[in-house]
Amino acid sequence: MKILVPVKRVVDANVKVSVKPDQSGVDLTSVKMSMNPFDEIAVEEAVRLKEAGVATEVIAVSVGVAQAQETLRSALAIGADRAILVESKDGVEPLAVAKILKALVDREQPQLIILGKQAIDNDSNQTGQMLAALAGLPQATFASKLVVADGKATVSREVDGGAETLSLTLPAVVTTDLRLNEPRYVTLPNIMKAKKKPLEIVKAEDLGVDVTPRLKTLKVVEPPKRSAGVKVADVQALIEKLKIEAKVL
Template sequence: MKVLVPVKRVVDYNVKVRVKADGSGVDIANVKMSMNPFDEIAVEEAVRLKEKGVVTEIVAVSCGVTQCQETLRTAMAIGADRAILVETDAELQPLAVAKLLKALVDKEAPQLVILGKQAIDDDCNQTGQMLAALTGMPQGTFASKVEAVDGGVNVTREVDGGLETVKLALPAVITTDLRLNEPRYVTLPNIMKAKKKPLDIVKPADLGVDVTPRIKTLKVAEPAKRSAGIKVPDVATLVSKLKNEAKVI
């Protein structure tokens, strides 16, 4: 079984992001970048399936600037066999990424696509679902457990009422949640091995995909600072303030 694992290069989750002075976006100059944590979980799950003998090949994919090669090398250090970079300087929105991945799915013909449920930069939570729709594959989102059974996969997913288990016929798309696994620590020997693994670079035009942004960002602003809390002497005062000042009742 071949598995395709898309990974995204994002601002490291430990970094406090800053908004550009002109409000056009987030300032990422001289900021530490790393693999999206949800995608790291997806790579780890693919590697675990390979260790169980279910998967034979893991292909990591990233879409974006040249520096995304570093993210792909990290994925290969975790255990991916090879990587593909769809290189572009254009702003990539979820639909464009889904179309690029669809083109790669048609080319690579994987039996399983595992990706993070969302990226921590835009928090869109759309790419996996869009990819499933474009390819016509069944999807299992927010996976907290993945089991290969009877030529398909059982995906236990978190829903409002608890846990739901769905059985997917292959090929299928799975998006990973935080509780699926804990990614392994990348060792130095594996980092060195990753440098020798194949990494192919293609352009969106090579895949016949138009990545022109469809949504325009008008302004980015930091959230308003929270004011200090106050103490009230009694319930009547609390109700009065909620009604007259906060206007929530």
């Protein structure tokens, strides 16, 4: 069984970002970039399935600039077998990414596509669902447990009312939640091995996909700073403030 895992290069989760002076976007100058945390979980799950003998090959895919090769090498170090970079400018929108992935699904014919549920830079939470729709595949989002056996994927997911279990006939699309697993620590020997694993580079136009943006960012601003709290003398004063000022009672 072949598993396809898309990964995205994003600003490292531990970095505090700042907005450009002209408010056109986030300033990425000299900012540390890493693999999207949800995608890291997806790679880990795919590699675990391979280690369990369920899968035979794990393919990591990324869409973006040439520097995304570093992100793919990280996926290879975790345990992916080969990688594909679809070279394009930064900021490819979810629909264009889904169309690119659809073209790769048609070419590679994977039995399972595992994606992070969303990227931490734009929080769109759209690519997995769009890919499933374009490819006509069953989908299960926000997976907290995944079991693959007998041509089916059984996915447990948390919903507002509790827990839900879905059974999907393969091929299928699954997006990962934080509770699915904890990614392994990548060792130096595996990082060295990743440098020798195959990494193919193609262009978006080679796949017949137009990545022209459909959306225009008008302005990016930082969230307003939180105002300082106040101390109250007693419970009665607190209740009055909640009633009169906050209007939550």
